[in-house]
Amino acid sequence: MSAAPAGGPSVLVVGGGTAGHIEPALAVGEAVTALDPTARVTAVGTPRGLETDLVPKRGVPLELVDPVPLPRSVGGDLVRLPGRLVRAVRGAREVLRRTDADVVVGFGGYACVPVYLAAAAPLRPASGGARRRVPIVVHEANSRAGIANKLGARFAVATLAAVTGSGLDARVVGNPVRRAVATLDRAALRAQARATFGLDPDGPVLLVVGGSQGARSLNTAMAAVAEEFSRAGVGVLHAVGPKNVDDAPVVPAGGAPYLTVPYLDRMDLAYAAADLVLCRSGAITVAEVSAVGLPAVFVPLPHGNGEQALNARDLVAGGAALLVEDADLTPDHLRSEVLPLALDPDRLQMMSEAAVRGGSRDAAEVVARIALDAAGKAPR
Numbered sequence: 001m002s003a004a005p006a007g008g009p010s011v012l013v014v015g016g017g018t019a020g021h022i023e024p025a026l027a028v029g030e031a032v033t034a035l036d037p038t039a040r041v042t043a044v045g046t047p048r049g050l051e052t053d054l055v056p057k058r059g060v061p062l063e064l065v066d067p068v069p070l071p072r073s074v075g076g077d078l079v080r081l082p083g084r085l086v087r088a089v090r091g092a093r094e095v096l097r098r099t100d101a102d103v104v105v106g107f108g109g110y111a112c113v114p115v116y117l118a119a120a121a122p123l124r125p126a127s128g129g130a131r132r133r134v135p136i137v138v139h140e141a142n143s144r145a146g147i148a149n150k151l152g153a154r155f156a157v158a159t160l161a162a163v164t165g166s167g168l169d170a171r172v173v174g175n176p177v178r179r180a181v182a183t184l185d186r187a188a189l190r191a192q193a194r195a196t197f198g199l200d201p202d203g204p205v206l207l208v209v210g211g212s213q214g215a216r217s218l219n220t221a222m223a224a225v226a227e228e229f230s231r232a233g234v235g236v237l238h239a240v241g242p243k244n245v246d247d248a249p250v251v252p253a254g255g256a257p258y259l260t261v262p263y264l265d266r267m268d269l270a271y272a273a274a275d276l277v278l279c280r281s282g283a284i285t286v287a288e289v290s291a292v293g294l295p296a297v298f299v300p301l302p303h304g305n306g307e308q309a310l311n312a313r314d315l316v317a318g319g320a321a322l323l324v325e326d327a328d329l330t331p332d333h334l335r336s337e338v339l340p341l342a343l344d345p346d347r348l349q350m351m352s353e354a355a356v357r358g359g360s361r362d363a364a365e366v367v368a369r370i371a372l373d374a375a376g377k378a379p380r
């Protein structure tokens with residue numbers, strides 16, 4: 001997204017912490033710019049999350065607000081606003097003023113609370129004129145809405161969700177996926193992708209991704225069988241997570257390559273290189289895997305309210321993916337179930353066709369149109 005001429009709508013996409021909150025924000029920002037090249041898109045996050053790394057790499061201006069502990073419920077706690085939240089909201093109002101925001105699109109998480117509260121109160125724009133509220137569009141990526149989006153939905157002009165049953169009274173639009181992934185033709189990019197990573201041009205490739213932070217249980221289980229996969233001719237591209245580099249599996253040369261990286265900046269190439277993915281079932285990962293038609297073995301994060309199992313449910317039911325509980329992801333399971341699957345092109349083809357049928361590739365554009373409408377400056 002390059003600098004746009006001044007005068008177009010100012011769209012704030014708000015989501016921070018893990019990539020699961022940042023990627024949909026960037027995907028919608030990208031779609032806004034595609035629909036209206038005069039639009040000024042700004043990402044808003046906190047100093048603590050992956051956004052300080054990911055957002056500048058995509059060439060999108062980043063504004064930071066203070067992270068605030070989320071209250072447990074939208075009730076009394078919010079009335080007794082702690083000082084930190086008051087300061088964070090004040091900072092967020094400065095961001096709204098500085099960017100002359102026409103609309104806020106929030107994706108939940110820490111960064112959203114102060115921005116939602118700032119946008120909900122009338123504000124005099126930097127460009128002058130009467131005090132006004134900044135319209136809020138809320139998007140919930142997960143099967144169960146978090147507290148930040150429950151709060152935002154109270155003030156929103158449009159509430160959107162990836163799936164039904166999130167607990168919000170929302171229009172269901174799917175999950176926004178970045179353009180390079182949403183428009184990916186895996187077969188067309190396969191040779192280039194494999195060459196980029198140093199994988200064999202032919203032969204099966206397994207992608208292993210434990211969400212944006214990596215997953216120790218996936219790393220540990222794969223480390224125990226890495227050499228067997230390599231000897232069996234299955235190449236592996238394994239994103240271990242930025243903090244897990246020291247524990248990355250090391251495999252002697254001789255078999256198919258086993259490549260480890262801290263983080264994959266080009267997930268489009270990773271999906272194109274792979275025949276199968278072993279991964280956590282964060283909401284955006286599930287949306288991407290579905291959009292590109294890649295067969296998957298999902299290992300839901302065992303913490304929280306069980307939402308990662310819910311995220312994977314439709315793809316599993318449709319035959320596009322398998323689900324393994326975290327506790328059952330043993331080296332023996334990888335050896336007896338995942339390795340044979342990686343070596344079975346017919347079964348992978350059937351799973352891939354089922355995945356493509358379930359994919360939703362246009363959610364980013366749908367959300368972008370709603371945001372531009374809310375800004376009152378949608379292109380005719």
Ligand SMILES: CC(=O)N[C@H]1[C@@H](OP(=O)(O)OP(=O)(O)OC[C@H]2O[C@@H](n3ccc(=O)[nH]c3=O)[C@H](O)[C@@H]2O)O[C@H](CO)[C@@H](O)[C@@H]1O
Nearest residue numbers: 018019020021023141211212239263264267282283284285
């Ligand atoms: C521990 C935690 O808080 N998990 C949540 C977090 O997961 P997490 O941050 O892991 O998010 P997702 O799995 O939804 O998405 C991960 C995103 O990071 C990208 N990626 C990942 C690894 C990599 O090396 N390179 C890369 O680009 C993926 O392509 C995807 O776009 O947000 C999701 C969306 O709200 C939630 O469903 C998860 O429950």
